[in-house]
Amino acid sequence: MNNRPIRVLLIEDDPNHARALEAMLERVKEFDYVLIHCFKLHDGLNELRNSKFDVVLLDLRLPDSEGIDTFRMVNDNAPEVPIVIFTALFNEEIALKTMKEGAQEYLFKGEFDGQDLSTAIMHSIARVEHVLSLKRESIN
Template structure:
């Protein structure tokens, strides 16, 4: 098995939040990753068409999309990539709905640290890999 860092796509419009998130992850020494940052949903979707990512970190308030429609736009086009939502949108209904529809995690900004985020990323990747393996087993 070849080792490689986790490829993370961050879709977040606030540069301060993006820097804070990256600083959090940098403090987790055992978490090796490559981060690509897009400021708009449209740019993130274009990046996903051109590059293979292991996980998506998604804010739900972007200049060109807001709320659960942001999640749906990404998930409907790339359902095999785990999505960890992190947002200041404190709406438990949207949180539950996005989880029901396939988001792997829903974190509220300011309520997690780098260890929490790296754990959420690793768990989301493991869950999606497990779900994909079940689809393979049951589709044969």
């Protein structure tokens, strides 16, 4: 990665959770980012179509989508963008399914801090970049 800010798309319907998440990231001084926040899946998908993002932070309970289908819609529309799920949905089955289907991280609200989140974002980006570089090498 270069030294530009990390472009983060946050898809979260609760403004309090969104503010808390942004405050967490602001406290991590070495983490430079630009955050775009959408309250609905539909709006987040529009952002993904119209702008480039380095990572998506995704809640699985939104006004217009819920559960694993929320993840699948984002993943289908932006398969090369890492997705970090953060949710209050304590469902181990959904967590495992989303990870098997390509989610990079699955964090439970209230159980992580800014450092955990910034680390999850950075590791997610690095893993996806690595997989994409392996795919490019196998083509050549």
